[in-house]
Structure formats: structure tokens, C-alpha cells
Amino acid sequence: MLTFKLAQRFSERRSRSGLFAFIASSSTVGIVLGCAVLIASLSMMNGFENVLEQKLLKAVPHASFTKVEGTFDNWARIVKIAKRDSRVAEAYPVIKQTAMLRSGDQFKGIMLEGIAPNGPHPSATEFFTDGARAQLNQLNTIVLGQGIAHTYGVEVGDTLELLVADKSSQQFRSPQRHRLKVVGLFEFGGELDHQMGYVSLDTARVIGEIKHGVSTVELKVTDVFQAPQVANSVGNQLPELVYVDHWMRTQGHLYRDIELVRTVIYLVLVLVMAVACFNIVSTLVMTVTKKRPQIAMLKTMGLDNRRIVATFFWQGTLSGLKGAFWGSLWGVALASALPQIILLLEQALHFQVLSDDVYFVSEVPSVWCWIDVVLVCCVAITMSAIATLYPAWRATQIEPAQALHEHH
Structure with a gap:
């Protein structure tokens, strides 16, 4: 292709010097x-979205x-009733209550969740240390969040004191005291480590003074994004008055924040590429100015405006x-190494980017995918192509006779 070869000749480094080469x-x-x-x-x-899901x-x-x-x-x-809905993967009973944890002279409010160790249970038990779930069968045992254990110096085998409000009377009374043995730790790696403690249903009934039954029934659904619809659909079929809740209400702000930041990044993508491609406009305008005699000669030899536009387009x-090729390579390499880079910076500078008692994850996650790489490359190439329009138009306006006369 003639236009492609001309574009390569115009782009050769030896035809550039000084400021022109720098801008190019x-x-x-x-x-x-x-x-x-x-x-x-x-x-x-x-x-972040992957960790959330x-x-x-x-x-x-x-x-x-x-x-x-x-x-x-x-x-x-x-x-x-819940399992009748095909979208419900699992349903299980729990007893939820708040309590005050005492370790020495330190106090900490925690959310206590009673689960059935041998029956259907939350997937959170996957984050228990080895053998912890089996030991919850024993009365007055607890699996404690790793963050709480670390903060208060608690280890597996220690005995803790729980203070729970006395529900037997409406009057203010001193809280009931329960001694629980720590049989394992819950290690999620986020804020839940600083909030949660798990006990068996039997232990929860003793602490909460519940004779029988449970306070809550929880669901796992096949498609997490359908949880609000499933919750409302199943809730309307229940024979008793219930409070209906779902993760989009309790944790949905995290998902919305991630999507908002992603949208902002897409906007920044276009703006960054526009600024980067502005230099292409400058380079091509300078090329047109510098190559006026050559362009004039090409026009006198029969090169039409369409091919001149194609030359600068190329x-x-x-x-x-x-830029897109090398940028994508460096981008994939940076994305793959990002968690390790952040970790090294944290160790070298002695700071923590994500505090695990504030955020739902303690490490910066990174998962690159081809769709994002292709999208970024397409935007970069498209913006580069758009940047050629004005300089190409300027090149078509050159009058051969005048340009050659000025050259001589």
C-alpha cells in the first residue's frame, strides 16, 4: 500500500530532530x-468485585x-417453604444476638451467631480454622474472629467472659455472664474478623434464654444479584410476620461503590487518551508543516486528497x-504484580493501604481480563485515528504551486 509506506517514511526517526522528535x-x-x-x-x-462475590x-x-x-x-x-423456590440453594436456621466480650479489663461488642455445626450452616464456616466447626458441638464453646483475637491477645484454648443483657425483666439489671472456651478462629481477612463470633445453636439458646426455636432463617441463593427478588418472593409466602433482609441492603453499598468507581475509570479512560492523543495532533501538524514540499510534489505526481488523508491516518x-500494544503488555504485567507491589510498599514504608478492621478486604486484589485490555486498546486506537483528521485536512489544503515556490 502506497499510503502505508508513505506513513512509515514520514514516521522514520531519522527524519525528525529536536523538539519534533520529543513530541512524536x-x-x-x-x-x-x-x-x-x-x-x-x-x-x-x-x-474488588471478585472478592465481594x-x-x-x-x-x-x-x-x-x-x-x-x-x-x-x-x-x-x-x-x-424457602426451598420450594428453585433460586434458593440452601436455607438454614441461626440465632443472632449482640453481646459484650470481656478479656481481662478490656471490653468489645460483638455479633454472636448460633449455627448448627452438623446441619446446614453458613458458608462462613469455610473460613474457620481446622477442626473448629466440629468442636462447636460442645456446649459453651466459641469460634472467635481473628481480628478480635489478635487485638485482645486471645488464643485457641482460652476462656472468655460474655456479658449479655438480661431479657427476663424490663427493668435495668446487671448483665448475665457466660464463660465460653475459644475452640477456633474465624479468619476472613476483613472487617468481619473484628465483629463476629460463632457458637452452636444450643449455646446460643442458653445465652439468649431461648427455650426452643431460632430467631432467624437465612438463605443462600444461586444468583446473588437476584437475592432481593428471592427474599421478597419467599417472604410473601411465609405464614408469620417477618423482617425481610438481603445482602444488597446490608452490603450493597460496597457493590455500588465499586460500580461507581468503574464508571469514573471509564470516563478517565477517554480523557486520558484524549490528552495523550493531543500530542499526535501536534506531531502530525508539525509533519504537515515540515513536509509541505514533499506533499506538494506528491500531489503534482497525481496523489489525490483521499490518499493524502489515508497517509496521515496511517x-x-x-x-x-x-502505544496500545506496549501499554497493554505493561498494563497486564502491572495488574498481575499489583498485590505484590502494594505489599512491598506497605512493608517498606510501614503503612497499610486497606485496614482490615475498616474495609471488607485487607489486601488490594487484582484480576485482569481480556475484555478490559481490548476495550482500552480499542479506545486508544480510535482516539489516535480521530486525532489524524485535522492534520490530514490541513495536508489536503496545500497548494502545490505555492508550496514549491516557497520552498525554492
């Missing part, structure tokens, strides 16, 4: 940096029903292709 190089470097940073940023958002939503219920007054005496019936697009 900086346009490609700008696209490389823009692509690399944007691929890494999108990978980070993918990582694959990890956090295992540790929290997808949907739950809590009786308005009292407890579910016949909770098995609630479970049966010159700008080649710069975009080169």
Missing part, C-alpha cells in the same frame, strides 16, 4: 502509560427472615497501535 515520542509514551494505568485500575476494580458473600447471608416477635418455633417449615494510527 511523547505521544506514544503517553498512550503506553495511559493504557497501562487504566488496565491496572480496571483490574483492581475486577479484584466469591468471598464476602460467602461470609454474609444472601437473604434472611427474622420473626417480628419471639422466635420461629417451627423453623423447619420456613426452610421447607501515521497517527500506527502511533496509537504501537
